Amino acid sequence: MxxxxxxxxxxxxSKKVNNKTLSIALLLPSLAKMGPVLVAYDLVxxxxxxxxxxxxxxxxxKQENVLDFPCPTYNISFWRSIDFKQYDVVHSHGFRPDAYVxxxxxxxxxxxxxxxxxxxxxxxxxTATYNKIVALVFGHLWxxxxxxxxxxxxxxxxxxxxxxxWFNPDKLVCIYNTRIVCTDKKLSDNEERxxxxxxxxxxxxxxxxxxTPIKGIDLIIKSMPFIGDCKLWIVGNGKSLENLKQLSVxxxxxxxxxxxxxxxxxxxxxxxxxxxxxxxxSEGFPLALxxxxxxxxxxxxxxxxxxxxIFTSNEVTFFHLDNVSSLVNAVKSSWTNDxxxxxxxxxxxxxxxxxxxDGYENVYRGRDAGL
Numbered sequence: 001m002x003x004x005x006x007x008x009x010x011x012x013x014s015k016k017v018n019n020k021t022l023s024i025a026l027l028l029p030s031l032a033k034m035g036p037v038l039v040a041y042d043l044v045x046x047x048x049x050x051x052x053x054x055x056x057x058x059x060x061x062k063q064e065n066v067l068d069f070p071c072p073t074y075n076i077s078f079w080r081s082i083d084f085k086q087y088d089v090v091h092s093h094g095f096r097p098d099a100y101v102x103x104x105x106x107x108x109x110x111x112x113x114x115x116x117x118x119x120x121x122x123x124x125x126x127t128a129t130y131n132k133i134v135a136l137v138f139g140h141l142w143x144x145x146x147x148x149x150x151x152x153x154x155x156x157x158x159x160x161x162x163x164x165x166w167f168n169p170d171k172l173v174c175i176y177n178t179r180i181v182c183t184d185k186k187l188s189d190n191e192e193r194x195x196x197x198x199x200x201x202x203x204x205x206x207x208x209x210x211x212t213p214i215k216g217i218d219l220i221i222k223s224m225p226f227i228g229d230c231k232l233w234i235v236g237n238g239k240s241l242e243n244l245k246q247l248s249v250x251x252x253x254x255x256x257x258x259x260x261x262x263x264x265x266x267x268x269x270x271x272x273x274x275x276x277x278x279x280x281x282s283e284g285f286p287l288a289l290x291x292x293x294x295x296x297x298x299x300x301x302x303x304x305x306x307x308x309x310i311f312t313s314n315e316v317t318f319f320h321l322d323n324v325s326s327l328v329n330a331v332k333s334s335w336t337n338d339x340x341x342x343x344x345x346x347x348x349x350x351x352x353x354x355x356x357x358d359g360y361e362n363v364y365r366g367r368d369a370g371l
Contacts, residue, residue, distance in 0.1 A: 027097035030060035175359035206273030211238030216279035
């Protein structure tokens with residue numbers, strides 16, 4: 001339960017045992033099944049497993065495709081203040097949650113530690129979603145908001161360098177994401193039948209992504225005429241869907257490309273892919289790539305900096321971004337060079353839930369963490 005400044009005390013204060021139990025409030029834009037919220041969901045589960053008390057606050061009400069958090073969740077108004085003093089840690093994720101902290105954090109010093117996680121490269125993400133003008137205005141405004149946070153977490157060394165244009169890089173803590181993949185979740189009989197009928201005996205390429213230009217799905221479709229006996233299964237919706245369908249017709253491969261649309265828990269399809277392809281032009285931290293590695297898929301991805309930071313060429317197969325010929329060669333190479341066990345071992349060593357939880361617990365307790 002939680003406190004509102006102008007409301008009733010509805011939160012029971014937790015007892016600390018040898019300073020081991022923390023009271024943590026997470027601020028999210030919504031409970032929707034999407035990147036930053038999925039990260040927060042995994043974080044909540046891991047913190048609760050370590051005995052900490054966690055509450056989640058969110059702004060947008062959404063009835064479909066939401067995550068069922070294993071802790072109390074509260075829908076709040078942006079303009080109504082939570083009594084932050086009741087928590088040891090307030091951890092915000094995203095533009096509005098960070099703005100909420102900027103607006104409501106007391107100016108007098110309190111014991112609460114304010115943490116934000118920057119899940120993307122702000123200007124690139126806003127430009128891809130909106131336009132350059134929106135990116136410049138709201139990107140710089142966002143950076144103003146998070147100046148009031150005590151700790152700023154970034155997801156990679158690439159992101160640390162990127163955000164050093166606004167902040168001292170020594171003040172940016174790098175913690176790699178994780179993904180907890182529930183292997184008990186399977187395709188339904190109808191879903192599996194649909195997939196297997198389309199796949200046949202062809203080599204099966206798979207993509208799970210929001211369909212926007214920044215995800216580079218057009219590159220895979222353009223490569224299909226040159227690859228031979230393979231088929232492509234795409235899970236996801238987005239503003240590029242119709243353009244990608246038209247592209248598959250123009251390239252003469254519409255019978256070899258299946259647009260599955262949005263599917264809950266898209267990772268359920270990973271075991272059926274012979275090769276998982278991630279041709280992104282930009283990424284904050286690729287959760288889908290970790291899912292593929294965790295499920296021992298052979299991976300092809302573009303050679304953008306973040307991918308080259310988290311995996312090596314011994315663990316995945318890279319292709320040159322926006323180079324269709326390079327992508328074709330990568331697919332052909334992957335047919336005979338399965339690196340899935342190497343990427344799986346890298347996942348266990350560097351991107352495990354334990355390392356992820358250790359990093360955030362250290363941040364919450366005021367100890368240096370990350371890379």
